[in-house]
Amino acid sequence: AQTVTQSQPEMSVQEAETVTLSCTYDTSESDYYLFWYKQPPSRQMILVIRQEAYKQQNATENRFSVNFQKAAKSFSLKISDSQLGDAAMYFCAYRSAGNNNDMRFGAGTRLTVKP
Amino acid sequence: GAGVSQSPRYKVAKRGQDVALRCDPISGHVSLFWYQQALGQGPEFLTYFQNEAQLDKSGLPSDRFFAERPEGSVSTLKIQRTQQEDSAVYLCASSLVLFGGGASYEQYFGPGTRLTVT
Numbered sequence: 001a002q003t004v005t006q007s008q009p010e011m012s013v014q015e016a017e018t019v020t021l022s023c024t025y026d027t028s029e030s031d032y033y034l035f036w037y038k039q040p041p042s043r044q045m046i047l048v049i050r051q052e053a054y055k056q057q058n059a060t061e062n063r064f065s066v067n068f069q070k071a072a073k074s075f076s077l078k079i080s081d082s083q084l085g086d087a088a089m090y091f092c093a094y095r096s097a098g099n100n101n102d103m104r105f106g107a108g109t110r111l112t113v114k115p
Numbered sequence: 116g117a118g119v120s121q122s123p124r125y126k127v128a129k130r131g132q133d134v135a136l137r138c139d140p141i142s143g144h145v146s147l148f149w150y151q152q153a154l155g156q157g158p159e160f161l162t163y164f165q166n167e168a169q170l171d172k173s174g175l176p177s178d179r180f181f182a183e184r185p186e187g188s189v190s191t192l193k194i195q196r197t198q199q200e201d202s203a204v205y206l207c208a209s210s211l212v213l214f215g216g217g218a219s220y221e222q223y224f225g226p227g228t229r230l231t232v233t
Contacts, residue, residue, distance in 0.1 A: 072128035102148065102163060108156070
């Protein structure tokens with residue numbers, strides 16, 4: 001079974017600085033998708049960024065980028081120019097490209113942004 | 116509305132009561148998913164539907180949990196004889212298609228229902 005591990009329960013960053021959230025996963029599959037979701041106190045899960053495992057190029061969405069290391073099964077999220085609105089829980093998630101369509105989530109990292 | 120909606124947002128039940136949680140997916144979305152999120156944890160998969168067919172219910176923790184989507188749109192998650200360990204946030208998500216590349220596989224989440232069993 002696939003597992004997703006987020007080893008940082010909490011992280012803190014100064015406004016305008018850069019922070020990196022870590023995620024590792026375990027799988028025997030070769031084709032899959034990886035995601036980072038943001039969950040603010042309102043509980044609405046918002047997709048931040050996605051990565052297809054067959055793509056070597058790291059995904060980028062404005063201030064958010066990933067460092068995808070397939071061999072190491074690592075998928076870290078970098079947030080540049082952090083803003084107060086980035087404060088939230090961040091979840092790393094794995095989804096198989098096969099018939100199992102459910103997503104497996106890590107335990108989350110709580111990000112605090114200091115003004 | 117444009118997004119996934121869930122009701123009620125909060126539910127308090129006494130141990131042993133039955134509860135029903137509702138999910139309205141985005142119009143036209145084929146797939147619908149239910150997740151359980153315990154306090155301080157990530158969501159865990161419960162079950163999913165493709166239209167009205169329940170294709171996977173392997174994540175349902177016990178036979179007290181039952182989900183349905185009779186007309187392929189609105190879904191209800193029912194928990195019978197609630198226990199304290201059922202206290203959690205229940206998230207619903209929908210996606211346009213089950214398989215496929217691009218944005219079609221993105222799951223859109225609702226705000227969740229926080230269930231507290233006393």
